[in-house]
Amino acid sequence: MSDKTRGGQFIVKETKCEDVFTPEDFNEEQLMMRDSVKEFVDKEIWPNKDRFEKKDYALTEETMRKAGDLGFLSVAVPEAYGGMGMGFVNTVLVCDYISGATGSFSTAFGAHTGIGTMPITLYGTEEQKQKYVPKLATGEWFGAYCLTEPGAGSDANSGKTKAILSEDGKQYSITGGKMWISNAGFCSLFIVFARIGDDKNITGFIVENDPSNGITMGEEEHKLGIRASSTRQVFFADTKVPVENMLSERGNGFKIAMNALNVGRIKLAAACLDAQRRVTTGAVKYANERVQFNTPIAQFGAIRYKLAEMATSCYAGESATYRAAKDIEDRISTRESEGTLHQEAELKGVEEFAIECSILKVAVSEDVQNCADEGIQIFGGMGFSEDTPMESAWRDARIARIYEGTNEINRMLSVGMLIKKAFKGHVDLLGPATKVQEELMGIPSFDTPDYSELFAEEKEMLVKLKKAFLMVAGGAVQKYGPDLEGHQQLLIAAADILIEIYMAESTLLRTEKLAKKIGEAQVQEQIAMAKLYLYKAVDVVTQKGKESVISFAEGDEQRMMLMGLRRFTKYTNMPNIIGLRELITTKLVTENEYCF
CATH class of the missing domain: 2.40.110.10 (Butyryl-CoA Dehydrogenase, subunit A, domain 2)
Known part of the structure; x- marks a missing residue:
């Protein structure tokens, strides 16, 4: 297997924008699938939101059967068992767009197609698959x-x-x-x-x-x-x-459960994306229509701040989710081309990127909650009313931080799995961590770098943030060794650094790829979102890095590491964050929707 297909490698390697998949890369089949799912949601789910909120369980079942009739329950099921046999990206795409209107249907869909069907598809005998999977694929059975x-x-x-x-x-x-x-x-x-x-x-x-x-x-x-x-x-x-x-x-049940959760985690991240799009669009429309002090509230800086942040977190979530989905799909294809049976290839493909699945689960579930929370705030008193969709979006979002493994568990898992991969030789953490230690002892360069290319400084900053993670993780492993898993607060702080690096890098790579494709002038708002997300990521790394270092290092070692952290989080040219937000919000308000 090439390094490119290794999960967790992002922390020690530079990824080129050409090597990531983005939503702008959807092929014709995927675009048709997306549009048909959106049409189904807009026709069957969105108009019935109030019935779902009133606990109409029969409606959930009825709508699930309609989804089965249209083939949406069978996207990931191999053709041999009555399914469409589509790739992993298509599976994630359907999960994304079918989940935006209400968490009630999203949960029913995810539970059935994921943990209700997938364990049989991936672990069942041929007889079990022939007997049960076709019925599950059509929605005859749930x-x-x-x-x-x-x-x-x-x-x-x-x-x-x-x-x-x-x-x-x-x-x-x-x-x-x-x-x-x-x-x-x-x-x-x-x-x-x-x-x-x-x-x-x-x-x-x-x-x-x-x-x-x-x-x-x-x-x-x-x-x-x-x-x-x-x-x-x-x-x-x-x-x-x-x-x-x-x-x-x-x-083998515990292994089945854990592997089912890996798939569930990336699909849960996907299931939060369209909810964010719809909440952001709803907030933009309301802000344009709501007039106070003779001015639409979309013109007020306090509201514009919120809209920009909502759109940016959604854009970042899309970028990282589809990057990982394609990495998993490629890994599955590689294994199949080497002669591995499909079910084994899919299991190993997802397992390889379990770190990324945990990262996505945490990041996107927290972003959708924040997005819905700000949606309520933009609506003001109306947002607190059941008559607007913000209230139910906020309530539905809350479960996402709990199921498929709590966010606390997933934070610790992401770092724990990465360290295990290092010990197995699957990701070389030791070499780069040692180099960072040597760099801390050396004299920093005072050369003025060339930042003329798009994202030149941002890419350098990402390299530095990775060094900050390696410094913290390397120091923690040296200090505690196998006992590190007992230091949960330290693991969680390190995980927050890891999460922000993956999300920020995914957002930059998506935007760079798009800029190369259609020109920088056409993607000024996306460039602004990538820079804004990275700026906030640097803040998180600064805070969590300091918290970590102080917890396990003392004296000269602590002083050296804190100096290193300052070096690794220092901009040469600080971006104008308010200006970036203004650029993003102007586009949103003009288009009257989430438009990226």
Whole structure:
């Protein structure tokens, strides 16, 4: 495998803009798919928002069936099992644009196509796939995923649900309770995780939903958001499951769960994007229409600040999500070309970019919450009312920071996985970290660099930010070694640096590629967003870097590292941030929508 296809390599290598995929690179098929999904949402979901908010679970099920009729549930399913067999970018694209109108439908769609169908597609036997996947692909059946228990949330492998093999060896008897099960109210089958005997790891099972087989449910949960997403407790009492319905091997359940979450994380990031676009567009339209002091509020600096920041975070999220999606797709293709079976290639392709999946999950879920929060603020008192879409967007966004692994877990995972890759030799962190240490001991260069090319200083700044991460991570590993995972606040601070680097770099690369394609003059607002995002990223690295260094270094070492941090976060030419925001907002207000 070439280094280009390695996950996590971005932190130690320069990526060229030609090597990233961007939304501007969608081919004709992808554009048609995007437009058909948007048409479906605008016709079937957006006009019925109030019904979703009033917990119309039947409407969610009915709309899911319509999505099945149009093939949207089958995009990622191989053709051999009744699906479209499209690539990973298409899967992410559909997830993006089908999720913007309401979190209720987005959750039902994501739970079914992801954790409800994918474990069978990727881990099932040929017989299991032939039996179940075609029904799931069309929406004839819906799937649900039973992992979480009252005592097993983030610690997923600690579940108490038991599976006992019958004396004749023909079936398992499953007993236990699961909670927060999306689609439980209308699903036809469950992916259930249970422990056999005293096994260290849980095991996965495909369980058909038959109430006469010891399966009962709690009432629908009353939730802050995603109100029409069916969420119930599911109880299994001596539920009989044929041995041939074990998913993968005994004890492989934890691995299935973790790999399902990797895919779920990038798809969750995608599912937040169109919500951001719609919230930003709604806020721009309102700001243009709302007049105070004889002036549309879109002309007030305080509002313009918000609109620019909302659009910038959305643009950054798009840039990073589609970059990672194509990297995963390329990795899958490479493995298939080497003779790996599709399901193994897809598993390994996503697993390779698990770091990026965690980064995206955290960054985009927090951005969509901030975007909705500012949307409410721009609407003022009206934003707090159920009569405007901002209130429900804010409530729906809140769950995104919790499911698919909390953001705290994902922050620690991103750095932890990167360090593990370094120890395995998959990413060379040690060499570059050692060079950074040597640079700290040396005399800095006082040459005046040439910044005449687009993003010349910004690219240099990215190189420096990567050095800041290597300094912090390298120092922390030296200090604590294998005990580093016990220092959660330090890991989270390092993760914030890693996240900002990936998001800022993705945004710069997308914009540079677009500028080369259509000319700098045509993308002044995108250039402004890339510069604005990087400026804010530098602030985060400065703050989190200082917090980290002070926590593990002392005396001369601390002073040297803090001096290094100042060097690694120093601009030669500081951008005019207010000017950048003005440029972005002028475009938004003129176009009366999110237009990038």
